Amino acid sequence: MTGACALSVSDSPQSRVAQGVTVEIGGIPILLESGDSEFCRMAKERYAGFMSARPEPACRLKMDVRAPAAPSDEDARVWRDGRLWRLERGDFRAEWDPESRSGFVRQSRNPYALDTLLRLVHSLVLAEEGGFLLHAASAVRFGRAFLFAGISGAGKTTIARLAPPDAEVLTDEISYVRPSLDGYRAYGTPFAGELARVGTNVSAPVATLFLLEKSAENRVESVEKLAAARALLRNILFFAHEEEMVKRVFDTALEFVSRVPVARLAFAPDARVWERIR
Amino acid sequence: MSETYVARSAAVAARLLGGEMVVMSAADSTLFSLSEVATVIWQAADGRTPLSEIARRICAEYDVTAETALGDAEAFVTELARHGILCVSDQPIPAAEIGIKASDAAS
Numbered sequence: 053m054t055g056a057c058a059l060s061v062s063d064s065p066q067s068r069v070a071q072g073v074t075v076e077i078g079g080i081p082i083l084l085e086s087g088d089s090e091f092c093r094m095a096k097e098r099y100a101g102f103m104s105a106r107p108e109p110a111c112r113l114k115m116d117v118r119a120p121a122a123p124s125d126e127d128a129r130v131w132r133d134g135r136l137w138r139l140e141r142g143d144f145r146a147e148w149d150p151e152s153r154s155g156f157v158r159q160s161r162n163p164y165a166l167d168t169l170l171r172l173v174h175s176l177v178l179a180e181e182g183g184f185l186l187h188a189a190s191a192v193r194f195g196r197a198f199l200f201a202g203i204s205g206a207g208k209t210t211i212a213r214l215a216p217p218d219a220e221v222l223t224d225e226i227s228y229v230r231p232s233l234d235g236y237r238a239y240g241t242p243f244a245g246e247l248a249r250v251g252t253n254v255s256a257p258v259a260t261l262f263l264l265e266k267s268a269e270n271r272v273e274s275v276e277k278l279a280a281a282r283a284l285l286r287n288i289l290f291f292a293h294e295e296e297m298v299k300r301v302f303d304t305a306l307e308f309v310s311r312v313p314v315a316r317l318a319f320a321p322d323a324r325v326w327e328r329i330r
Numbered sequence: 331m332s333e334t335y336v337a338r339s340a341a342v343a344a345r346l347l348g349g350e351m352v353v354m355s356a357a358d359s360t361l362f363s364l365s366e367v368a369t370v371i372w373q374a375a376d377g378r379t380p381l382s383e384i385a386r387r388i389c390a391e392y393d394v395t396a397e398t399a400l401g402d403a404e405a406f407v408t409e410l411a412r413h414g415i416l417c418v419s420d421q422p423i424p425a426a427e428i429g430i431k432a433s434d435a436a437s
Contacts, residue, residue, distance in 0.1 A: 277348045278363050285359065298356040299343035306347050 076104035078239040083109035088117040112154040121160035130291040183230035185289040190222040197238035197256040202264035209246040223251040267318035280314035337377030337423040377423030
């Protein structure tokens with residue numbers, strides 16, 4: 053696959069050529085429209101394996117790229133302003149129109165700003181369809197995806213590192229979940245944690261959500277649905293706190309736990325833990 | 331004796347999960363799981379039905395005295411009102427004030 057820096061798009065009666073790169077995560081291609089060759093190069097390097105060759109992006113961000121600046125360590129702010137979402141942090145400012153699925157971004161040329169921006173936009177797009185980004189490692193084995201959720205230090209990177217050779221790690225940090233006809237599907241993401249390795253760009257139906265807990269021994273315990281919903285809500289990435297969005301995420305979490313088995317996985321840092329994952 | 335009227339706040343999300351009513355406050359994301367009787371009160375909290383009438387329904391359906399039913403209902407309502415997920419008034423509460431949709435209010 054190639055991520056051409058010049059793509060032909062036909063969003064207007066007269067076809068035009070848009071410069072940029074199209075990054076496809078979770079089956080949703082987003083065109084980052086920019087004539088800044090340094091920015092394009094940075095994006096292609098960072099999202100290698102997630103470049104899209106599709107002629108039509110599902111979403112479009114017009115980028116106004118500024119000189120590199122140090123990544124901001126503040127939290128991103130996301131709020132609704134009429135029909136638009138506004139997204140802001142020290143190193144970027146953006147607006148997103150959920151109806152046209154397009155937006156405008158002013159950001160410094162640093163990859164961390166772009167990473168955060170993409171997470172925010174994907175979280176908004178996913179919320180519309182009942183999907184979500186989750187603080188979780190995930191991997192595909194025997195054609196089924198397993199999610200391992202937990203806060204920082206719970207063992208997401210460890211469980212990913214212990215994955216057997218026949219498992220494909222989708223991410224060790226941020227899992228990507230979309231509803232499908234028969235349940236949910238997990239997708240690989242380029243959002244890496246301590247493993248510092250982008251996930252494999254594949255997807256599979258979600259079999260189980262495991263809630264990680266470090267322990268001296270490996271064991272799997274069932275979790276009742278309300279506790280599962282609480283845990284899931286704690287780990288879903290949602291940045292907007294508007295009432296409408298909070299209600300939507302609540303509905304999504306409860307729908308997910310009513311359809312997907314959730315279990316607690318207490319584990320020792322030992323590859324044998326994967327014998328329990330089925 | 332004055333009546334008490336209760337209505338579900340607009341700033342909450344609620345749905346059944348495995349037969350259990352789960353309610354979340356959109357203000358602080360607190361989750362509540364309601365018992366069977368509490369669910370009856372929750373579903374009847376339309377701003378128009380007096381709490382005493384809701385308590386009578388509970389008596390008719392469950393094996394409790396009127397006194398117990400009303401006492402429990404008052405305690406439940408006070409607790410949920412404290413978290414902002416139920417509105418309480420000594421007057422009927424118009425749907426528009428709490429953001430209940432016309433279709434919900436009619437149920």
